[in-house]
Amino acid sequence: MRQANRIVAAAHKLAATMMQPGIRTDEIDRAVESLIRAEGGKPAFKGYRGYPASICISIEDQVVHGIPSARRLQSGQVISIDIGASYKGYYGDAAATHACGGVDLLRARLMDATDLALSRAIRQAKAGGCLNDIGKIVEKTALEAGFSVVRDYVGHGIGTQMHEEPQVLNFDNHMPGPELREGMVLAIEPMLNAGTDVVRSLSDGWTVVTADGKPSAHFEHTVVVREAGGEILSWCDAPMWGDKSD
Ligand code: MF3
Ligand code: CO
Numbered sequence: 001m002r003q004a005n006r007i008v009a010a011a012h013k014l015a016a017t018m019m020q021p022g023i024r025t026d027e028i029d030r031a032v033e034s035l036i037r038a039e040g041g042k043p044a045f046k047g048y049r050g051y052p053a054s055i056c057i058s059i060e061d062q063v064v065h066g067i068p069s070a071r072r073l074q075s076g077q078v079i080s081i082d083i084g085a086s087y088k089g090y091y092g093d094a095a096a097t098h099a100c101g102g103v104d105l106l107r108a109r110l111m112d113a114t115d116l117a118l119s120r121a122i123r124q125a126k127a128g129g130c131l132n133d134i135g136k137i138v139e140k141t142a143l144e145a146g147f148s149v150v151r152d153y154v155g156h157g158i159g160t161q162m163h164e165e166p167q168v169l170n171f172d173n174h175m176p177g178p179e180l181r182e183g184m185v186l187a188i189e190p191m192l193n194a195g196t197d198v199v200r201s202l203s204d205g206w207t208v209v210t211a212d213g214k215p216s217a218h219f220e221h222t223v224v225v226r227e228a229g230g231e232i233l234s235w236c237d238a239p240m241w242g243d244k245s246d
Contacts, residue, residue, distance in 0.1 A: 044084030075101025125230030
């Protein structure tokens with residue numbers, strides 16, 4: 001899983017350099033797929049329930065699962081990129097939202113709040129805690145910043161399959177849920193919307209968009225539950241946990 005996630009992290013670094021106005025989203029997909037394969041991995045999304053590409057790239061009001069295409073990025077947009085890879089049967093999964101060119105204050109704050117929600121959630125991924133601590137801190141962080149949390153899509157356990165138990169909600173479920181145990185591996189992935197939390201799917205069968213057309217941001221890491229908080233597997237240069245303090 002470390003190696004699968006190292007490949008995912010390297011793919012994100014490459015993708016980040018490509019988030020430029022004018023680039024076609026399928027060019028980023030092609031570059032990421034090449035990198036994953038060159039590192040000995042397999043793109044986890046390609047063929048998953050018939051998904052046609054190696055990345056999900058979700059622009060502006062697209063929340064998750066945007067399909068790469070001939071569409072070109074424009075300055076001022078927020079772009080979420082989600083990448084999964086497997087290596088020797090083990091999975092890695094991570095997502096990040098980038099500014100293409102300059103973005104306005106609303107978008108900058110939305111990305112910051114989502115990233116902060118993930119950082120705080122990772123800090124809560126500690127042995128002896130409970131699963132609901134993660135959702136609680138994500139929801140609190142979103143609401144304090146004046147944003148909403150997507151409820152229809154969730155994080156997940158990850159291991160020899162991309163999606164394993166348990167589901168990792170991004171909101172308070174008002175029940176403690178299972179105890180977090182040392183060594184559990186979770187993909188934590190808050191999705192925050194600037195406006196309503198209501199989302200809908202497009203007729204392509206994949207792309208999820210906000211109901212009000214306002215922008216959305218998404219960050220995800222694969223983390224191991226540890227005594228001191230989550231250990232991030234999907235970021236090469238990250239410290240052992242919570243790289244942001246508040
Ligand atoms: N990365 C998504 C997740 O975290 C999965 C993408 S769905 C796929 O669950 F079909 F694109 F693979
Ligand atoms: Co995921």
